[in-house]
Amino acid sequence: MIQLFCxxxxxxxxxxxxxxxxxxxxxxxxxxxxxxxxxxxDGKSMAQTNVISDTLAGLGRMAIDPVQELGRAAIFFFxxxxxLFSFPLQADKIVDQVxxxxxxxxxxxxxxxxxxxxxxxxxxxxxxxKFGSEGLLGAAVALSxxxxxxxxxxxxxxxxxxxxxxxxxxxxxxxxxxxxxxETMDINPIRFLFSPRLGAALxxxxxxxxxxxxxxxxGGYVTGSLLLGINPGLYFSRVESSVLMEDxxxxxxxxxxxxxxxxxxxxxxxxxxxxxxxxxxxxxVSLSTTxxxxxxxxxxLVADYVLTSFLL
Amino acid sequence: xxxxxxxxxxxxxxxxxxxxxxGVDLSIFKGQVTTIIGKSGIGKSVLLKHIIGLLEPDAGxxxxxxxxLSAMTKAxxxxxxxxxxxxxxxxxxxxxxxxxxxxxxxxxxxxxxxFNEIKGRVGDKLAQLDLIGIEDKYPSQLSGGMKKRxxxxxxxxxxxxxxxxxxxxxxxxxxxxxxxxRMISEYQQAFGFTGVMVSHxxxxxxxxxxxxxxxxxxxxxxxxxxEEIQSSEEPxxxxxxxxxxxxxxxYNGLHD
Numbered sequence: 378m379i380q381l382f383c384x385x386x387x388x389x390x391x392x393x394x395x396x397x398x399x400x401x402x403x404x405x406x407x408x409x410x411x412x413x414x415x416x417x418x419d420g421k422s423m424a425q426t427n428v429i430s431d432t433l434a435g436l437g438r439m440a441i442d443p444v445q446e447l448g449r450a451a452i453f454f455f456x457x458x459x460x461l462f463s464f465p466l467q468a469d470k471i472v473d474q475v476x477x478x479x480x481x482x483x484x485x486x487x488x489x490x491x492x493x494x495x496x497x498x499x500x501x502x503x504x505x506x507k508f509g510s511e512g513l514l515g516a517a518v519a520l521s522x523x524x525x526x527x528x529x530x531x532x533x534x535x536x537x538x539x540x541x542x543x544x545x546x547x548x549x550x551x552x553x554x555x556x557x558x559x560e561t562m563d564i565n566p567i568r569f570l571f572s573p574r575l576g577a578a579l580x581x582x583x584x585x586x587x588x589x590x591x592x593x594x595x596g597g598y599v600t601g602s603l604l605l606g607i608n609p610g611l612y613f614s615r616v617e618s619s620v621l622m623e624d625x626x627x628x629x630x631x632x633x634x635x636x637x638x639x640x641x642x643x644x645x646x647x648x649x650x651x652x653x654x655x656x657x658x659x660x661x662v663s664l665s666t667t668x669x670x671x672x673x674x675x676x677x678l679v680a681d682y683v684l685t686s687f688l689l
Numbered sequence: 690x691x692x693x694x695x696x697x698x699x700x701x702x703x704x705x706x707x708x709x710x711x712g713v714d715l716s717i718f719k720g721q722v723t724t725i726i727g728k729s730g731i732g733k734s735v736l737l738k739h740i741i742g743l744l745e746p747d748a749g750x751x752x753x754x755x756x757x758l759s760a761m762t763k764a765x766x767x768x769x770x771x772x773x774x775x776x777x778x779x780x781x782x783x784x785x786x787x788x789x790x791x792x793x794x795x796x797x798x799x800x801x802x803x804f805n806e807i808k809g810r811v812g813d814k815l816a817q818l819d820l821i822g823i824e825d826k827y828p829s830q831l832s833g834g835m836k837k838r839x840x841x842x843x844x845x846x847x848x849x850x851x852x853x854x855x856x857x858x859x860x861x862x863x864x865x866x867x868x869x870x871r872m873i874s875e876y877q878q879a880f881g882f883t884g885v886m887v888s889h890x891x892x893x894x895x896x897x898x899x900x901x902x903x904x905x906x907x908x909x910x911x912x913x914x915x916e917e918i919q920s921s922e923e924p925x926x927x928x929x930x931x932x933x934x935x936x937x938x939x940y941n942g943l944h945d
Contacts (some may be wrong), residue, residue, distance in 0.1 A: 558781035562795040569798070
């Protein structure tokens, strides 16, 4: 129970707050949100106190809620990670999810990778040609793809394709009591639903990122060499000479982190659909899916900045 | 009758302002079918969910073989859960899995059962519940009654010691309803499981239950044998089990 500040003397608060109990596995916490004060006879001063205290309580809640959510999501992630390696291993489920998250995303990744590389080639050429250094196009395209665009755009595309599906599927399982049913069968829902998806994302993201990078580099070749006439040998030699193993490793580290973020946020949003205050049932699932996509995309870009600043 | 298997001691539960259970005292004895009756929305399912730990009481305690659930370690709780099985009111079937996979899941996941044995046991249960030929269908392709039977097959396939049924026969036709009741009764005699059932099927449940509890106003108004409840003079109980309208109220909209 979180009590934000001391109640003034003589103020009786109405017990109108709803009590939510969240139980992620064995972790139970209670939030008691007090949302009403009972007005006394001296109505006016009471009403003023109410306005001030409600505002303060609202501010406090705004500060505490995100921290609390972050903590819950972190616990959710660690439980999922632990159960990824708990016996018996769920290899068949992980393979299924690799197919769903990875294999089924290959086409869309190739498509976005190709056009990203092509547009980089186009923009890069017209910028570099001003300085007479269009020969460096290969280096510009390859480095920006491998270090930045590859991991970020791959992650965002997978959020749109697979992340939203994860949130919706788990959300529907939550509202139709299927997750409760798992618990009654002594099947750990986090292990059963989240761990295989987390494992599959950690496997699939680096591969998808690699595909994106390679297809993007060829996209840059299409615009730079085939359309705008840079010597293909020069283009590829610049790619080869400028890209270091550190760049590739940095891209993969990002891909791993984004995989963990995407799988955790999307599954967590679906898993906690029943706790949403704004909407229940189908509407709750739609809100969960929306927030899964939005939060994942924002966190991908935030994490990208943080990781880049460490990796550089 | 000895010590109760499951005992509720002054269990209270509220959701916000809504007090659902207000000091429930209930004893469930081993090897018996206990049926909880009461008006719709009075909290029967909530009571059932407390037994399996899906809900935790706000106050009071639930004892299993004399030991409070809240004092059990995680391992003990898991061991206990393996003995239970729960049939949900809304069936809670996994809608992206076939009927076969739904019924086989509790065997596949936790209990180290061989593939062929799973196949045999699932096949047996589906046959007993008249569900042969729909193994490859998905729950959304089934009628409401069929879903209920699949849910029952899933609840019984692990041969649990304690089965909690939440309205197992609501929505079934009279023939299938009798078959389901007969099955519960036969199974109970064959395997000696302890059953706790929430049901509105009065008077049918009097024939298959050894014990009846009536929940009203957040408390257990009555608990005892079916004969005792049928001879009870308490007006609320009499009205309920006979489906009578309390004095001072009238039927509306019925044929003469």
